[in-house]
Amino acid sequence: MSRATSATIHVDALRHNLGVMRRLAPSSRVLAVVKADGYGHGLERVAHALEGADGFGVAALADAERLRAAGLSQRIVLLSGFDEPSDLPALRRLGVDTVLHHDSQLDMLAAEPGTQPPVRVWLKIDSGMHRLGFAPQRAREVFDRLRALPNVDDDIVLMTHFAASDEFDIPRTAQQQSAFEAAIADLPGARSMANSAAVIGWPTTHAHWIRAGGALYGLSAVAGRSGVDLGLQPAMTLSTRLVAINRVAKGEPVGYGGSYACPEDMAIGIAAIGYGDGYPRSAPSGTSVLVNGERAPIVGRVSMDLVAIDLRGQPQAKVGDPVVLWGRGLPIEEVAEAAGTIGYELACGITRRVRFVEA
Numbered sequence: 099m100s101r102a103t104s105a106t107i108h109v110d111a112l113r114h115n116l117g118v119m120r121r122l123a124p125s126s127r128v129l130a131v132v133k134a135d136g137y138g139h140g141l142e143r144v145a146h147a148l149e150g151a152d153g154f155g156v157a158a159l160a161d162a163e164r165l166r167a168a169g170l171s172q173r174i175v176l177l178s179g180f181d182e183p184s185d186l187p188a189l190r191r192l193g194v195d196t197v198l199h200h201d202s203q204l205d206m207l208a209a210e211p212g213t214q215p216p217v218r219v220w221l222k223i224d225s226g227m228h229r230l231g232f233a234p235q236r237a238r239e240v241f242d243r244l245r246a247l248p249n250v251d252d253d254i255v256l257m258t259h260f261a262a263s264d265e266f267d268i269p270r271t272a273q274q275q276s277a278f279e280a281a282i283a284d285l286p287g288a289r290s291m292a293n294s295a296a297v298i299g300w301p302t303t304h305a306h307w308i309r310a311g312g313a314l315y316g317l318s319a320v321a322g323r324s325g326v327d328l329g330l331q332p333a334m335t336l337s338t339r340l341v342a343i344n345r346v347a348k349g350e351p352v353g354y355g356g357s358y359a360c361p362e363d364m365a366i367g368i369a370a371i372g373y374g375d376g377y378p379r380s381a382p383s384g385t386s387v388l389v390n391g392e393r394a395p396i397v398g399r400v401s402m403d404l405v406a407i408d409l410r411g412q413p414q415a416k417v418g419d420p421v422v423l424w425g426r427g428l429p430i431e432e433v434a435e436a437a438g439t440i441g442y443e444l445a446c447g448i449t450r451r452v453r454f455v456e457a
C-alpha cells in the first residue's frame with residue numbers, strides 16, 4: 099500500500115465560502131487572498147475554484163506568474179509590494195497591481211518616470227497595526243507624489259489592514275477604521291480595509307474591496323469559533339489510514355519519550371501521519387481524530403511519520419480504516435487550539451509528501 103496520507107480539497111466548499119463572503123458584503127468587490135499557495139490548499143486549484151472572485155491577492159510575484167500561466171485573467175494584487183526595480187517590468191508584463199507601503203518603493207518608481215504602461219498602485223496606510231504602511235498624516239503627500247508620476251496609474255486604491263478585527267468586542271478595529279478614513283477623507287479612489295474577520299464582524303469596513311483569505315478556506319479567524327460556526331465549510335480534509343493495531347499492556351509507554359503510559363491493557367492504533375506531513379508535533383495526548391468517522395484521542399508524542407491513537411472506544415477498528423485529522427466532521431480550529439496555534443498555520447503547513455486530491 100502506498101502512503102495513504104492525503105489532503106482532500108473541497109472545491110464546492112471554496113465556492114460556497116466565496117458566496118458567504120459575497121452575501122455578507124454585497125456591495126463590495128472580492129479580492130480572494132491566495133498567498134502561501136492558497137493557504138496551503140494549492141494555488142492554481144484554489145484560483146480556478148474561485149474564478150468568480152474579482153481579483154486575487156498574492157504575497158509573491160512568482161505566485162502572480164503562476165496565476166497568469168494558469169490562464170487566470172482577473173486583477174491580481176501583490177500584497178507586500180515590490181522589492182526591487184527589476185520587479186517593475188514583471189508587474190507590467192503580468193498586469194499585476196502592487197501595494198505601495200514604503201518610501202523605498204516610491205523612490206524606485208520615481209527612478210523610471212517614462213516607463214509605460216503605468217503601474218496600478220494600492221496605497222497602504224498604517225492605521226495602527228504598525229507592520230506595513232505610511233503614517234496617516236503622510237497619506238495626502240504620498241498620494242500627490244504618486245499622482246505626479248507618469249508611470250503610475252491615476253486610479254489609486256487606498257487600503258489599510260486590521261490587527262485585531264477578530265476581536266469583536268474591543269474598539270481597536272473601529273479606531274483603525276476612523277484613523278484610516280480621516281487620513282484619506284479628501285482623496286479620491288476606491289477603499290479597501292476588511293480581511294475575513296472584518297467581513298464577518300465589522301460591516302462598516304466593507305467599502306469597495308474586501309480582501310478575504312481564511313474564510314474562503316473555511317478557516318475561522320475568530321477565537322473560540324470554528325469556521326463551521328460561522329457558516330463556512332472546510333475546504334480541506336486531511337486524512338490517512340490505520341497501518342497497525344497493537345495490544346499494549348497496562349503501564350507500558352507509547353511512542354518517543356514514553357510520555358503516555360497505558361492506563362490498562364488496550365488497543366493502540368497507529369496512523370500514517372506525523373509532523374513530516376504537517377500534523378503538529380505540539381498536538382498533545384487527547385487531541386481528537388476521527389476513526390471511521392468517530393472521535394478517538396491521540397496518545398503519546400506525534401512522530402515524523404506516525405501517530406498513536408487510543409482505540410478503546412473502537413473495538414471494531416481494523417488496519418486500513420480511515421482516519422481524519424481535520425476537515426469535514428472535525429474542525430481544524432479544535433486541533434489548532436490543542437496544539438497552541440491557529441487553523442491558518444496548520445493549513446499552510448501541509449508538506450509536499452502529502453497527496454492532494456480534489457473532490
Ligand SMILES: *Cc1c(COP(=O)(O)O)cnc(C)c1O
Binds near residue numbers: 259294295309312
Ligand atoms: C493575508 C491578508 C488578508 C487576508 O486575511 P484573512 O484574515 O486571511 O482574511 C487581507 N489583506 C492583507 C493585506 C493580507 O496580507
